[in-house]
């Protein structure tokens with residue numbers, strides 16, 4: 001087991017390892033010995049791991065309850081959020097109690113936002129079950145729900161009290177969901193860690209899961225500690241996301257987040273190479289690793305469409321947009337591009 005401490009506005013530990021599901025009660029006892037625990041999860045994850053987690057918590061003496069919602073991004077909305085709050089209220093939960101998000105990024109974002117706002121904040125534990133949630137969304141405290149007008153339009157920063165990542169739970173992930181997590185891992189490696197890039201280039205992530213997740217969490221930790229509220233440095237974690245989000249939106253969310261981010265990273269890196277910002281070897285290696293992990297490097301959407309959607313994103317204010325651009329594997333720079341020049345930049 002690997003333990004990583006994150007000393008942000010809340011100080012918490014991230015536990016990563018095989019078999020941790022059996023330790024859930026004992027781990028939570030360290031930080032919330034007298035809480036009632038509401039497990040929040042989607043129907044797919046509930047059917048795989050819900051009863052197991054609840055029984056481990058009960059065996060540790062916890063009073064436990066469970067809220068299950070239909071899986072998928074379409075549940076990450078105000079309606080599900082409202083239903084969770086009503087459920088917590090009817091169950092008589094108060095500020096000494098906890099919610100445990102058992103699932104992927106959708107469950108984590110939704111549960112975190114409910115935890116942050118119910119009675120102005122109750123205990124919140126993350127138990128990621130997707131690779132994407134393990135390496136990214138379970139750490140760092142961003143919570144959100146979507147509006148009909150766009151993704152993650154309502155939310156807040158609210159750090160969890162603990163993250164428990166049992167790597168065994170990732171074994172049941174469908175391959176395309178697994179690949180989406182790999183896209184985020186490649187993102188971390190390209191912006192910050194050439195050694196990690198080389199390792200996942202040579203050896204599949206699945207053969208070194210615990211260490212790779214720990215490396216990614218450590219990289220994310222650096223950015224969260226420097227810029228918890230996402231006003232500057234944390235922007236680096238958006239590598240591939242500017243056009244990734246555009247691809248996701250243009251596809252009506254039929255293209256998965258990680259697949260879209262992969263294509264977004266390829267688009268930016270190709271443009272960076274054409275502008276002599278990034279070297280050819282780095283571009284070639286990125287293309288090769290995306291192929292190895294079954295991730296796309298191209299999109300059918302035109303530069304005009306991509307630019308139009310990217311410009312309307314909530315993060316693109318003023319007349320320029322800031323893009324994370326790799327210079328080589330392991331190093332990036334931020335490029336401020338005038339919105340009017342964006343099409344030609346990626347065209």
Ligand SMILES: NC(=O)c1ccc[n+]([C@@H]2O[C@H](COP(=O)([O-])OP(=O)(O)OC[C@H]3O[C@@H](n4cnc5c(N)ncnc54)[C@H](O)[C@@H]3O)[C@@H](O)[C@H]2O)c1
Pocket residue numbers: 042043044045048071072073076103104105106107109129130132133136137138139140141142143151152169170171172173174177180257
């Ligand atoms: N808060 C953040 O910092 C942050 C960062 C990145 C992404 N996100 C958000 O995360 C969400 C995407 O996360 P995701 O890809 O984990 O989506 P998800 O939570 O919808 O999970 C993907 C699918 O995998 C299923 N699943 C989960 N665990 C499983 C398992 N162990 N075995 C089999 N199936 C399993 C789920 O039921 C779901 O159908 C988006 O809403 C995105 O906005 C948030």
